[in-house]
Amino acid sequence: MTIQQTVQKRARDPRLDFFRGLGMFIIFIAHVPWNWWTLWIPARFGFSDATEIFVFCSGMASALAFGKIFDTHGPAMGAARILHRMWQVYWAHIGQFLVIAVGLIALHQSGYLTRCCDLTQDYVVSLNLWHLVDKTEISLPGLMSLTWVPNYFDILPMYLVILALIPVIMVAARISVPLAFALSITLWIAAQFGYLDLPAEPWSDRKWFFNPFAWQLVFFTGFAFMRGWIPAPPVNRPLILLAVAVLVASLPFAYFRIHQNVAWAQDIRMMMEPFWIKTEFGLFRYIHFLALAYLAWIAAGPNGKYLLLDAPGWQAFVNVVQKVGQQSLGVFMASLVFAQAFAIIRDMFWARGEWFAQVLTNLAGFAALIAVAYTISWYKSQPWRKPPQGKHFGEGSSATSAPSQPTAHHGSDKQTTAEPA
Secondary structure: OOOOOOOOOOOOOHHHHHHHHHHHHHHHHHHOOOOHHHHHOHHHOOOOOHHHHHHHHHHHHHHHHHHHHHHHHHHHHHHHHHHHHHHHHHHHHHHHHHHHHHHHHHHHHHOHHHHHHOOOOOHHHHOOOOHHHHOHHHHHHHHHHOOOOOHHHOHHHHHHHHHHHHHHHHHHHHHOHHHHHHHHHHHHHHHHOOOOOOEOOOOOOOEOOOOHHHHHHHHHHHHHHHHOOOOOOOOOHHHHHHHHHHHHHHHHHHOHHHHOOOHHHHHHHHHOHHHHOOOOOOHHHHHHHHHHHHHHHHHHOHHHHHHHOOOOOHHHHHHHHHHHHHOHHHHHHHHHHHHHHHHHHHHHOOOOOOHHHHHHHHHHHHHHHHHHHHHHHHHHOOHHHOOOOOOOOOOOOHHHHOOOOOOOOOOOOOOOOOOOO
8 A cells, every 4th residue: 555645735824925915016116217106105104115025925935835845854855945946036036137137228229219209318327237238247247146236136136145044044943943043133133233245246345235134034034923933923902002103103214204304303313224224124124014014914814814805896806916926926027127118108208297197107017917927827827737628638639548547636736835935
């Protein structure tokens, strides 16, 4: 008798996909140049923003996707799986960069925008990408070695380094979970003092905008919650009031309409810059995000039950946002391309400052991201492995004479584990 060992897959948490999806829409808004919608994204009202959502949820998703491998197959196989994911993300970063950089350079060199619309905007210099042409012998090796990381393309390199830290943290946790926490906190502290900076340009002393050794703290916070290393916080009035107080207290120093017009608020904001700085993931960003995440977690309800309400239109909205969250890597890559493309189309009509054009640009971008998410999901379902609808398996082929055999349905099962961004 043959015993087949099966590994139970953990069901997707609706909250994880939903908030990752929201983060993808916010990130798109933030990347569209000269977009007034950016005045209303979370980053304008607090120290943390959609980047924290992306990284935190990626940590949660990584715990689901990779944690079981470490548990069942050991550190070596777990590290191999992480290396495979790093390989995928690395080439995703290179491909994304080349699509945008080469596309913008080719468009600029063609002179089409000037001839058709009298546009003289240099979209290449806006992203600081002329180095690919002017310093090819330096910039191309820099691109491949991740020592040239333009700011527009800095999230995936950060994610690559954080992925590389997962085996280290998992091995530390096998010895002691507190040791894993201590290691993560130590890396974050070292990054605060500039000991772990990474070069972002071979020709200057500019460093990575997102220091991965600092940002890993929020990643492994999400990772730890999903692994059960940190218990879910209780839902009680004192904690809710504390979280609200954190958000309210940070507002004068984060909301630009206040600190730019109130002298004392601007002075205090500048004094505490090391605590809200984005590059080293300052402490106030972490505190603000935890407060915001706690309130969002309560708002979603136990096991996300408020996301599953059968209200007219609500479930359809939630399903779409979750679909975007499930395909966050592909959607994120597409969002950077769409952000540039739709902004250029908007500018071709000289409508950069027009209210309707801005709304149309953002809504068109949302629709494009949703289309990408559903397209990727369709490909991942491997529909070619299923029998055509209305036909029996093997109809019209020699397969009809084959003896009946038990078959394993690879790829046709519904995906139930979360793949990280």
